[in-house]
Amino acid sequence: MHTTTVPTLFISAGEASGEHYGALLIEALKRRLAAAGLTARFFGMGGPRMVEAGLEPVVRSEEMAVMGVTEVIRHMPRIYGGFRKLKQAITERKPDAAVLIDFPDVHLKLAHELDRLGIPVIYFVSPQLWAWKKHRIQRVRKYVRRMLVIFPFEEGFYREHGVRAEFVGHPLAELAPPAITRAQFAAENDLNPAATWIGLLPGSRLKEVRANLPRMLEAAKGLARAGASATEEYEFLLPVAPTLTPAQRSEVSGWAADGGRGLMLRLVNDARGALKHARASVVASGTATVEAALAGNPFVVVYRVSPLTYAVAKRVVRVPHVAMANLIAGGRIVPELIQNDFTAANVVQELGPLLPDGAPRQSMMEGLAAMRSALTARRDGGGHRGLGAIERVVAIVLEELGAAGAALTGKIEASPGSS
Secondary structure, eight states: OOOOSSOEEEEEEOSHHHHHHHHHHHHHHHHHHHTTTOOOEEEEEEOHHHHHHTOEEEEEGGGTOOOSHHHHHHTHHHHHHHHHHHHHHHHHHOOSEEEEESOHHHHHHHHHHHHHTTOOEEEESOOOTTTSOGGGHHHHHHHOSEEEESSHHHHHHHHHTTOOEEEOOOGGGGSOOOOOOHHHHHHHHTOOTTSEEEEEEOOSSHHHHHHHHHHHHHHHHHHHHHHHHTTOOEEEEEEOOTTSOHHHHHHHHHHHHHHTTTSOEEEESOHHHHHHHOSEEEEESSHHHHHHHHHTOOEEEEEOOOHHHHHHHHHHOOOSOSSHHHHHHTSOSSOEEEGGGOOHHHHHHHHGGGSSSSHHHHHHHHHHHHHHHHHHOOOOOTTOTTOOHHHHHHHHHHHTTHHHHHHHHHHHHHSTTOO
């Protein structure tokens, strides 16, 4: 382990949501250290936001983000090549600590290598082992020093299995609402501010967009026809994930142009702004459902994968709901249209009642408000009272830095203005 007061941290995220949290974490660590006149070095796997925040990328996350049985098999050489690069960098540089963010297929293997080298592993954002692949809990118990979870029910699951886990809160729940006004958003994206906007969020990976977008566009046409008969003008917002490469963004744009003929459809870069101002949304299962719930935006959850992936998932997934909003609420507050249930007609049927004011819309918004409350509840345990989610992770990272962390913590505590 290093004893220098300039620690080296390995930070790794493989998907859009985790990459966002990784960037927030790097920025928060740099601020905390800079206040005491200190610095740190960051290397690992990340995308454009993490690189901009200060990560030295060994592997780009957009090269590794695939999902589903068939996708993983097809891209195995590339995934394994990226894993070997990360493993080699860890062996050569021997970081003082590692933060692994979600992405279990790669990160649980890296955790083994890190543990073998005596590097403390902090896992931020739990892999969904409580839903499937519970056998992996043995790897977590053996190789992960601290498991930092962002959903309250996960803490109990891990502690019951002998893992040192802490609910740190959800980073998205602590973000201030987007400052952009409806008029500004309309001007930036060539939208009619007087129209009713509906969000279409097909996922952050190209494979997800390919699987989900066509039916979303079919549903949008059905909603547009219904709106036209009621003299309602609908415009559709399609956020594009920042982790997509320019070539992938161009591909998505082509699909939208082909499938969205006849629609007022706009590709936008600001998903949170779209969710803030949309009347309602169709959202692919994943982190975007949490973003929609936190925005108080009524939505329908949809998802479609390959038949093989779905057949495997049906055999191994053991949870009553797919949408995180429903799992947190302990009941179905948002509709779920998965695989064969995900049709344009079903989307129109479920989303239509959420557009006008009335009991269905009000009931969902009350359920979403309760879910937001559960994610923003402050915890007093763990010695991190009053800290936000990212700040709690920063405090735990400093605790786990060993000798370097002790030196840093002493200097931080002695610095002017430290709390």
